[in-house]
Amino acid sequence: xxxxVKQSVAxxxxxxxxxxxxxxxxxxTGLNPSMALLGAGVGTLLFQxxxxxxxxxxxxxxFAFIAPIIYATxxxxxxxxxxxxxxxxxMYFILAALIRVRGMGFVHKLLPPxxxxxxxxxxxxxxxxxxxxxxxxxxxxxxxxxPATALTLAGISLAVTLIAAVFCKGWIKLIPxxxxxxxxxxxxxxxxxxxxxxxxxxxxxxxxxxxxxxINWAAALFMLPVAIAPCIEHIGGVLAIGGVTGKDYxxxxxxxxxxxxxxxxxxxxxxxxxxxxxxxxxxxxAVMITRNxxxxxxxxxxxxxxxxxxFGKFNALLTSIPMPVMGGIMLLLxxxxxxxxxxxxxxSKVDLGLSRNIAIVAVTLTVGVGxxxxxxxxxxxxxxxxxxxxxxLLNLILPQHSxxxxxxxxxx
Numbered sequence: 001x002x003x004x005v006k007q008s009v010a011x012x013x014x015x016x017x018x019x020x021x022x023x024x025x026x027x028x029t030g031l032n033p034s035m036a037l038l039g040a041g042v043g044t045l046l047f048q049x050x051x052x053x054x055x056x057x058x059x060x061x062x063f064a065f066i067a068p069i070i071y072a073t074x075x076x077x078x079x080x081x082x083x084x085x086x087x088x089x090x091m092y093f094i095l096a097a098l099i100r101v102r103g104m105g106f107v108h109k110l111l112p113p114x115x116x117x118x119x120x121x122x123x124x125x126x127x128x129x130x131x132x133x134x135x136x137x138x139x140x141x142x143x144x145x146x147p148a149t150a151l152t153l154a155g156i157s158l159a160v161t162l163i164a165a166v167f168c169k170g171w172i173k174l175i176p177x178x179x180x181x182x183x184x185x186x187x188x189x190x191x192x193x194x195x196x197x198x199x200x201x202x203x204x205x206x207x208x209x210x211x212x213x214x215i216n217w218a219a220a221l222f223m224l225p226v227a228i229a230p231c232i233e234h235i236g237g238v239l240a241i242g243g244v245t246g247k248d249y250x251x252x253x254x255x256x257x258x259x260x261x262x263x264x265x266x267x268x269x270x271x272x273x274x275x276x277x278x279x280x281x282x283x284x285x286a287v288m289i290t291r292n293x294x295x296x297x298x299x300x301x302x303x304x305x306x307x308x309x310x311f312g313k314f315n316a317l318l319t320s321i322p323m324p325v326m327g328g329i330m331l332l333l334x335x336x337x338x339x340x341x342x343x344x345x346x347x348s349k350v351d352l353g354l355s356r357n358i359a360i361v362a363v364t365l366t367v368g369v370g371x372x373x374x375x376x377x378x379x380x381x382x383x384x385x386x387x388x389x390x391x392x393l394l395n396l397i398l399p400q401h402s403x404x405x406x407x408x409x410x411x412x
Contacts, residue, residue, distance in 0.1 A: 011300020211273025
């Protein structure tokens with residue numbers, strides 16, 4: 001009995017660690033936060049089913065899909081976007097099948113660090129403008145919150161997040177986003193920027209609003225290449241948790257199984273109207289600190305996430321968080337994602353003296369950050385998806401050890 005209570009408390013701690021980032025994605029994209037919780041909980045359980053509950057990983061909302069969700073919703077509407085997200089899960093199945101047949105060597109050839117690094121950087125930098133607008137209290141061209149008030153709230157949430165991430169130790173260091181949200185929310189309440197009407201009127205228990213996907217092949221084709229970026233994140237996440245526990249999860253249960261489990265979670269999230277799920281580095285950090293490697297802990301975290309999804313007042317509380325509070329946190333969060341991509345290039349010792357590597361990084365960043373769009377009839381490719389495709393194609397096309405080309409000519 002004591003062991004059961006201990007595991008459940010540990011699971012609640014894991015949910016606490018992942019919570020801040022998990023609910024930011026639906027709040028930013030206009031999706032239902034309850035669906036993020038439900039998708040994360042069920043997605044984690046489906047992942048454990050595929051991997052025979054061997055890997056201590058918890059799924060949470062993926063930041064790679066933020067810009068694509070916003071673009072797709074504006075272009076095709078929410079039901080079609082959900083179908084696109086459902087279809088994105090099949091990219092995981094494709095990559096899982098290729099790994100099963102060709103092995104890990106194929107992955108290293110297709111996705112070397114010179115591809116992975118800039119693609120991860122694009123994930124963060126492509127939504128930097130969104131973060132700045134929210135920090136300034138703007139929704140599109142409309143000034144929702146007074147500039148001075150907005151920047152004050154954004155500054156408070158950013159400052160607390162930085163203090164928790166840089167100066168604090170232990171569990172507080174693992175929840176900088178949640179700390180920033182709480183501090184910013186309290187400040188917003190004191191400044192009269194929070195309306196409690198929604199929470200008062202919301203029922204205690206409520207069935208989340210499910211969004212029925214509408215078949216739209218243009219949206220599906222748009223989302224499929226976007227999934228390349230979170231697939232890259234997934235591989236890194238599995239290697240990271242393996243480094244913490246001392247086990248090679250790429251062999252047992254196998255990377256093809258973990259990818260398939262992730263893909264099923266993405267499909268489920270799209271089917272119900274929630275954001276796609278992915279591996280969270282915060283959870284890996286929590287596992288490293290607690291040394292609790294038991295995957296049952298993640299099962300409990302998933303159960304608690306599912307339960308919270310049915311609390312109407314809790315969902316209303318999340319939607320009452322003022323825009324600048326989230327914007328201040330995202331100034332750090334999105335930049336941190338870009339920094340991880342840069343770290344990948346540095347740690348892998350990618351030689352940017354080679355014109356080939358410079359070309360891949362340069363084109364990927366410009367295409368992704370510049371929001372280049374490619375449209376052929378109803379088919380569209382833009383942002384993270386187009387940048388991922390460009391990086392992979394350039395890596396396959398450009399000769400490996402060529403020292404010739406435009407960059408070398410420029411040096412001469």
